[in-house]
Amino acid sequence: MSNLTKPAWAGENLLSQFVNLLIHTPPIYAVMKHQARQVLIKTAEKNGVPWRQRSEDLANSGIQSHLSQITNPTVTYPDYYQVPFHAYSQGNLCWQAAFEAESATYSMGLRVWPQEHLTWQEAQARLRGSFHQVLANHLTQPIRDILDIGCSVGISTLTLHQYYQQTQGTSIRTVGLDLSPYMLTIAQLRDTHREIEWLHAQAEATGLPDRSFDLVTLQFVTHELPRTATQAIFQEAWRLLRTGGVLAIVDNNPKSPVIQNLPPVLFTLMKSTEPWSDDYYTFDLEAAMETIGFEQVTTLASDPRHRTILGHKLQ
């Protein structure tokens, strides 16, 4: 059965095509991109996220010299990854994107409960906590090895690792994997207790051994991918999971009234800065997981904007 309910602004209809035309008209796109960025930064700073200060501090910290240590020179970048993204012309493959990723993540948390006037710390804890709780309710066996795919600067990875370390009381091995060595350099800097193994690799072909993880997560990654990449990553997650293991995804919920009713300005800005949005909102993730072999595929609205999708590898 299809789980697909796409918002009206995604896909092939007239509204969606009109928005796509604006996005593909360079002078209009340039203005939209600039505007989106200004609004994002101002809103974040108004809510206490020190966006420009943190970025400046990182830029002046000398961390750039650590890039070569984490970079795997054999990694190749797929075409879909090398397009402008989030208003950065080099997408995730630049320092500016990495220096601003923490602030962008904290701002994302703040957008989930706008009426509740949470601090960014409270919103972030609640965002992660709702995912961890849904996942914990569906786990049937203990977790020893975790892979966080698309870990970015490590916020999702560290909170996940600490959650299982505390709740299970046993030693957990966690790997944070990303295709951007810039993001990973910042992740490593943030991992002050050296709790995580940071890996520069393509999620579609990680090079990690078969059946070596109990839990693979994709947190806020799939909406940034074309469906062909998502399918390939699901296949790789299947290979990496042990029997009884779980693939857990948290991302924008196409069925959420908030997403369905995003004001035109917001969805236009979103589509203009996340080029694979249409592909995500018109793709049946659950069906794709089932095709690969995942069973008991379950979707829950884990917060007002996001869904958590879980699939079990039972063979």
Ligand SMILES: C[S@@+](CC[C@H](N)C(=O)[O-])C[C@H]1O[C@@H](n2cnc3c(N)ncnc32)[C@H](O)[C@@H]1O
């Ligand atoms: C929005 S960020 C994820 C944020 C993070 N997981 C969190 O919850 O805070 C998406 C990340 O996915 C990474 N990514 C995208 N495509 C990838 C791929 N094919 N392989 C590995 N990482 C990828 C990007 O570099 C980016 O850092």
